[in-house]
Amino acid sequence: MERAVKRFAVIASSLTFAACATLLGIRPPSGGPFEHRAHVLDGIACLDCHTSIRTATSSAAVALPTDRACWSCHETPHDRRPCLQCHGDRDTAHRTDLARTYLSFDHVTHVPRLDGNCVRCHVGVAEESASLMPKMGVCLACHAHEDDFEVRDCDRCHVDLEAETVRPSSHAVHADDFVRQHGAQAAASADLCRTCHTERDCASCHGIAVPALPWRFELENPRRAGLHRAGFVARHATEARVDASACLSCHTRETCQSCHAREQVATTSSFGSPHPPGWVGIGSNRHGIEARRDPLSCASCHGGAGEQLCVDCHAVGRFGGSPHPPGYTSSKNRAQDVPCRWCHAP
Amino acid sequence: MIAILLLAAAQTAPSAYRLRADVLAATQAPSGVIALSGQARADTWVSAEALVWAGAGEEGELDALIAAVKLVHPDGLGELRAGRLLLTTGALRPVHFDGVTGLVRAPWGTSLEAFAGAPVVPNFRHRGGDSLIGARAAQRIADLAHVGLAVVRRTDAGELADQEIGLDAAVYPIDAVDVAVRAAYDLVTYGVSEASLGGGVTLGPVRLSGLAQHRSPSRILLATSVFSVLGDVASNALLVTADWRAAPRLDVSLSAGARHVEGWGDEIRLASTLRLDDVGRGAIGVVLTRYGASDAGWMGARVFFRQPVVDVVVVSVEGELARTRDGDVWPWALGAVTYQFLERWDAALAVETSASPQYEYAVQAIGRVGYRWSGP
Structure with a gap:
């Protein structure tokens, strides 16, 4: 009985580990990379096995050798299973399929130019590397493709960059929190960003003519989590209170104003003052502190003509006193420029 | 003008244009939007890009997010x-x-x-x-x-x-x-x-990054606003993030930071995404967040699930529960189904429900139909 329980425990744990490993994408080691180097050293040319490469266009089937090609030399196979099931990395066919889907590339034009020297691009052959697909840098080493890259002509090779989820390895910087960190990097390297991103990508956040529209269309893509996804509408007031300057980086006072007006949130006197008791007064006076902390919130209702409300009390000589901080200086002419002249002009 | 250029480019350039039209309608309001977007290249040095939209709700609107011509x-x-x-x-x-x-x-x-x-x-x-x-x-x-x-x-x-x-x-x-x-x-x-200073170092499957930031809100406002002359309480923040590809399909990200605006606040975020296939069409994710300053803030959890049912149908579910420091709880959820048909068409239908300071609860249905074409 005890033995049966132990056996059951071993089987159950093995199945659980196998299921977890499958879910996490962890694969058992395959037979290792295909023995390309050994074949080359034996004097077998690449095109002897990859026969269909000579005519392979960008829409042709993936040019992996068939079992029949192997049997032409290995006349007595030791096994009935397909050769590539053990000889070669198991992901190779999958990766090649992805490349076929997302890259516009044909061997038929490249092979003659290289005079059959495939290793010039497939450098991994010499190192017995698991991945033989050339990295983008290898493509750019040729003058024509270097020019394509310089002018960001991605479409020449990448069929649909937006849909291509396999990103270059250097894009590790686009991690989960990248949305907040990208500003500093984009400042110095906007040119690099434009390699993949269009004006629309930037305008999705920074544009002021319905910026969130492109994201709003992606109902079914929760992984495209912008700053304002999920329940942002409910918590935006809290977030603005925590760090109002973060809102200001993209939004203007009109952003708040137009939405609050449309949704009838604290926009007209019929709703009464949204401010707590003691907001403005002689004994208790919180509004100055809050205005310094979150000027956008004030400006979203009191901006434009509403700023006269401030001027009524704080103009020079009025009882509100100077609103400027100690040591305040400005390059503006206080008698002529807006907003200085509202308070300072005689 | 941009539309004409896009069409002209489409006529003259081989394999150089990509256009898309989307119609989005929502039951709340009710409102609808039509958006046309596209990019085209007439030859190796001329390209154009546009996204224009028209909206119908209480007021009709028409605007362009982007409409640009580029010569390179x-x-x-x-x-x-x-x-x-x-x-x-x-x-x-x-x-x-x-x-x-x-x-x-x-x-x-x-x-x-x-x-x-x-x-x-x-x-x-x-x-x-x-x-x-x-x-x-x-x-x-x-x-x-x-x-x-x-x-x-x-x-x-x-x-x-x-x-x-x-x-x-x-x-x-x-x-x-x-x-x-x-x-x-x-x-x-x-x-x-x-001002901001950011940097990162990648160590195999782990990337460590840091960000220090200073913002002065009154100086970011336009200087024509009277609120730009008050001086301000600047915001200073420091954030450190570790992103780890824990397994081929599993990403884990942990951020921790501090912010000073009048008083100190903290920020902690733990996120994890498990891709359900090698390409990532299906995924499960969870994000735990704590975000706040001395007198305001929220903490909450967001989960999502996305999975293709068959090649052309994708379902997704997403939910968030946020609790403010005042004790208010704001739930939000969205479920969506997307269907791709006739090669170039796709349609999505979603139901979104939430509670917020404005609504005790709100339920709305959102629908989208898109058509894309490229060529030749």
């Missing part, structure tokens, strides 16, 4: 962009503007960019006296670093609204390390309006 020198020596653009250059804050920007690159790594136009006013309204003009000079130092200096002057109805000088630099001495800094100095009410 075939050898990359320069480019010219004109139309409605998103100006992103150096340490200057991005500005949505109608105008022209030109860039010249010298072979030794120097580049000069100049731009002129007017900031966008929504719904094609025109405001006389609005202008934006500026320039940036930058130098590449081998393949190790970039440094740039930019200046901008903006007027609002003829009045000086912003005058700033910005410094940006990036250093990437080896593939695994990058550091970038930018700082903008306000030349109207003298002082640093915004």
Whole structure:
């Protein structure tokens, strides 16, 4: 009985580990990379096995050798299973399929130019590397493709960059929190960003003519989590209170104003003052502190003509006193420029 | 004009245009939007991009998010962009503007960019006296670093609204390390309006990054606002993030930071995404967040699930529960089904429900139909 329980425990744990490993994408080691180097050293040319490469266009089937090609030399196979099931990395066919889907590339034009020297691009052959697909840098080493890259002509090779989820390895910087960190990097390297991103990508956040529209269309893509996804509408007031300057980086006072007006949130006197008791007064006076902390919130209702409300009390000589901080200086002419002249002009 | 150019490009250029039309309708309000977007290249040096939309709700609206033509020198020596653009250059804050920007690159790594136009006013309204003009000079130092200096002057109805000088630099001495800094100095009410220093190092499957940031809200506001002369309580934040590819399909990200605005606040975020296939069409994710300052903040959890049922049908479910420091709880959820049909069409239907300070509860259905074509 005890033995049966132990056996059951071993089987159950093995199945659980196998299921977890499958879910996490962890694969058992395959037979290792295909023995390309050994074949080359034996004097077998690449095109002897990859026969269909000579005519392979960008829409042709993936040019992996068939079992029949192997049997032409290995006349007595030791096994009935397909050769590539053990000889070669198991992901190779999958990766090649992805490349076929997302890259516009044909061997038929490249092979003659290289005079059959495939290793010039497939450098991994010499190192017995698991991945033989050339990295983008290898493509750019040729003058024509270097020019394509310089002018960001991605479409020449990448069929649909937006849909291509396999990103270059250097894009590790686009991690989960990248949305907040990208500003500093984009400042110095906007040119690099434009390699993949269009004006629309930037305008999705920074544009002021319905910026969130492109994201709003992606109902079914929760992984495209912008700053304002999920329940942002409910918590935006809290977030603005925590760090109002973060809102200001993209939004203007009109952003708040137009939405609050449309949704009838604290926009007209019929709703009464949204401010707590003691907001403005002689004994208790919180509004100055809050205005310094979150000027956008004030400006979203009191901006434009509403700023006269401030001027009524704080103009020079009025009882509100100077609103400027100690040591305040400005390059503006206080008698002529807006907003200085509202308070300072005689 | 842009539409004509896109169509013209479509006629003249092989495999160089991509267009998309989307219709979005929501039951709440009710409202609807039609958006047309596309990009096209007439040959190796002319391209165009546009996203225009029309909305119907309580008021009809028509606007363009982007409508730009781009000329690029075939050898990359320069480019010219004109139309409605998103100006992103150096340490200057991005500005949505109608105008022209030109860039010249010298072979030794120097580049000069100049731009002129007017900031966008929504719904094609025109405001006389609005202008934006500026320039940036930058130098590449081998393949190790970039440094740039930019200046901008903006007027609002003829009045000086912003005058700033910005410094940006990036250093990437080896593939695994990058550091970038930018700082903008306000030349109207003298002082640093915004500065940030970010950097990261990649160690195998782990990337460690850090960000330090300073923002002065009154200096970020346009200087024509009376609220720009009050001085301000600046925001200073420091954030450290570790991103770890724990397994081929599992990503884990942990951020922790502190912020000072009047008092101290904290920020902690733990996120994990498990892709259900090698490409990531299906995924499960969870995000735990705590975000706050001395007297406000929230904490919550967001989960999502997305899975193709068959090749052409994808279902997704997403939910969030946020609890503010005042004890209010704001739930939000969205379920969606997407169906791709007839090769170029796709349709999505979603139901979104939430509670917020504005509504005790709200339920709305959102539908989208899209059509895309490219060619030839």
